[in-house]
Amino acid sequence: MGLEISYSNGFVLDKNLEVKLNKAFEVISAEEDLSQYSINIRIVNDKEMMDLNRKFRKKDSSTNVLSFTNNDISKSMTGNLGDIAINHDFVERESIEQGKTFDDHIIHMLIHGIYHILGLDHENDKMAEIMEKKEVALLNKLNIRNPYN
Secondary structure (H helix, E strand, O other): OEEEEEEOOOOOOOHHHHHHHHHHHHHHHHHHOOOOOEEEEEEEOHHHHHHHHHHHHOOOOOOOEEEEEOOOOOHHHHOEEEEEEEEHHHHHHHHHHOOOOHHHHHHHHHHHHHHHHOOOOOOOHHHHHHHHHHHHHHHHHOOOOOOOO
């Protein structure tokens, strides 16, 4: 079905980056058999991410990405797996600090967020290793270097 991207506070991603994000969704959809599903992405700033993190995780800080799995009865009818909030400000700072391009890093955050929606996390070493391997394999297919090295 696809990726739905929305923006808050005047952020708009470059059309080329939107194309890359959609391509990343196509690649993960093929890998994880998600072609009949959709995911919503909202590009937010630090303030909005802090509000979301405070409200849903009880953490008074910002972060790069948050995922919200759709557990609603409508999921079977709409095919919507959930929502991902990606913090433009945070990702921009991290990409500079970590020597990554903004585009590569935001694509990684999309993939990372989708794996959270699919039930993976990094709360223990074994699950983190599985999640990282899946992310790195997909990023490699998109010609994006391993973000964990």
